[in-house]
Amino acid sequence: MSQSGKLRVAVIGAGAAGLCVARHILARPLTFVPPVVYELTDHVGGTWFYEERVGTDDNGYPIHSSMYRDLRTNLPKEVMMFPDFPFDPKLPSFLHHQDVLHYLENYCNSHAITPHIKFSTVVEEVKPITMETEREGALMWEVISCGKCGGQSTEMFDSVFVCSGHYSDPHVPSIPGLEHFKGTVMHSHSYRYPEPFSGQSIVVLGAGASGVDISIELAQANAQVILSHNKPALPFSLPAGVRQAAPVVRVLEDGSFEFQDGSLAHAQVLMLCTGYNFTFPFLHSTQLGLQVQEHLITPLYKFLVPPAYPSLFFVGICKVICPFVHFNCQVQFALAILDGTVKLPSREEMEKEVRREMQEKAERGVQTKHLLKMDSEQWDYYKMLARTVSHSDGWKEKRTIRSRKRKVVLVPHSPVRRWKQKLRNGPQ
Numbered sequence: 001m002s003q004s005g006k007l008r009v010a011v012i013g014a015g016a017a018g019l020c021v022a023r024h025i026l027a028r029p030l031t032f033v034p035p036v037v038y039e040l041t042d043h044v045g046g047t048w049f050y051e052e053r054v055g056t057d058d059n060g061y062p063i064h065s066s067m068y069r070d071l072r073t074n075l076p077k078e079v080m081m082f083p084d085f086p087f088d089p090k091l092p093s094f095l096h097h098q099d100v101l102h103y104l105e106n107y108c109n110s111h112a113i114t115p116h117i118k119f120s121t122v123v124e125e126v127k128p129i130t131m132e133t134e135r136e137g138a139l140m141w142e143v144i145s146c147g148k149c150g151g152q153s154t155e156m157f158d159s160v161f162v163c164s165g166h167y168s169d170p171h172v173p174s175i176p177g178l179e180h181f182k183g184t185v186m187h188s189h190s191y192r193y194p195e196p197f198s199g200q201s202i203v204v205l206g207a208g209a210s211g212v213d214i215s216i217e218l219a220q221a222n223a224q225v226i227l228s229h230n231k232p233a234l235p236f237s238l239p240a241g242v243r244q245a246a247p248v249v250r251v252l253e254d255g256s257f258e259f260q261d262g263s264l265a266h267a268q269v270l271m272l273c274t275g276y277n278f279t280f281p282f283l284h285s286t287q288l289g290l291q292v293q294e295h296l297i298t299p300l301y302k303f304l305v306p307p308a309y310p311s312l313f314f315v316g317i318c319k320v321i322c323p324f325v326h327f328n329c330q331v332q333f334a335l336a337i338l339d340g341t342v343k344l345p346s347r348e349e350m351e352k353e354v355r356r357e358m359q360e361k362a363e364r365g366v367q368t369k370h371l372l373k374m375d376s377e378q379w380d381y382y383k384m385l386a387r388t389v390s391h392s393d394g395w396k397e398k399r400t401i402r403s404r405k406r407k408v409v410l411v412p413h414s415p416v417r418r419w420k421q422k423l424r425n426g427p428q
């Protein structure tokens with residue numbers, strides 16, 4: 001806690017999630033001192049900052065962004081926006097990635113966040129410390145970071161928000177016999193544009209958003225694409241240059257791919273669009289009682305906070321969501337926990353709830369790697385977070401004092417409703 005008695009928060013990452021945390025902390029100057037936002041690159045925007053380079057950056061860190069040159073958003077701007085910060089109405093619904101970066105830069109400038117960001121500074125370690133002196137028994141967080149010039153610094157915080165993203169560490173599945181393949185193996189993380197692949201035969205593995213989008217780009221650049229996936233059927237048609245195939249089961253000694261239905265194909269490139277691993281190299285997750293697997297981190301109460309450490313928050317780990325809306329709800333819920341507005345159940349109760357939810361999903365047949373997928377369940381989740389904040393006693397007290405000054409927007413009712421209505425009505 002700062003000398004003024006206000007809370008000190010560290011934010012790891014200045015992507016959309018980290019900026020959202022900073023924006024809402026800065027809006028609560030009575031409770032929080034301005035946050036310290038650590039950002040390993042020299043810019044804001046995270047994923048939305050297009051880097052033509054692949055491999056490592058000037059400081060030797062792996063390139064963070066997986067953005068490719070011609071990407072357009074797969075969500076319309078009407079549901080993508082932070083509910084309290086609309087996109088420029090002149091822009092089309094589906095944006096080029098550069099428009100999203102500009103939007104985030106505007107968000108950062110409009111909320112005067114930049115002075116609170118430590119650029120080119122990587123967080124190396126975060127650990128809980130039980131204070132033995134001034135505030136005996138209180139739990140603080142030690143954050144060890146390293147700046148561009150190599151200088152290490154250690155700072156103490158009341159709370160840490162992990163906003164380091166989860167689309168950077170490529171997930172590479174094990175494919176039996178892959179050593180026999182003499183062509184190029186790459187992950188979509190390092191894909192930037194299709195021209196170098198023109199005229200080549202490519203097996204794209206995985207038909208998630210990136211797999212499909214990259215297959216279409218490649219086919220339009222005259223590559224012969226085999227899109228190998230385990231989905232029953234894709235609900236849209238693909239260009240002539242893309243042929244669908246069953247999952248790859250192995251690579252034979254002559255370097256050809258064998259698919260699940262027994263068919264074979266030769267290719268020059270294997271493009272893995274197989275997603276990303278969760279990775280938090282700065283956390284001793286097991287010591288914190290957390291299990292971090294490729295596609296899962298648990299236990300997190302409300303997909304956000306470890307029951308054993310309710311001042312550590314993981315923003316935006318869920319999948320198939322409207323990310324900015326999601327961050328906006330989670331962040332305000334987390335800040336309400338910190339300022340005492342929301343009272344959490346006991347550690348045991350929270351752990352029990354997480355176990356029950358995971359078990360219930362497993363019983364419904366949800367695979368472990370899909371446990372964090374929300375999809376249409378996200379709207380009830382946002383409502384639950386918003387209701388918990390607005391129904392708590394602390395919130396009612398504060399609302400009477402502050403409501404005239406501060407407009408709080410937790411759930412983007414109107415844009416989402418309007419968008420859903422538009423979809424129902426069809427194009428106008």
Ligand code: FAD
Nearest residue numbers: 013015016017039040046047073074122123164165167323
């Ligand atoms: P990021 O944007 O990844 O930001 C994390 C930040 O943390 C980075 O700036 C990074 O440098 C920093 N960082 C990481 N580790 C450290 C450390 N140790 N110390 C200091 N700083 C650190 N979402 C949509 O809404 N619509 C779309 O159309 C869409 N398309 C996408 C397409 C692709 C190819 C990808 C990969 C993602 C897409 N997304 C889309 C999801 C997108 O990731 C989210 O919208 C959002 O940008 C995630 O924000 P974030 O802040 O959680 O993470």
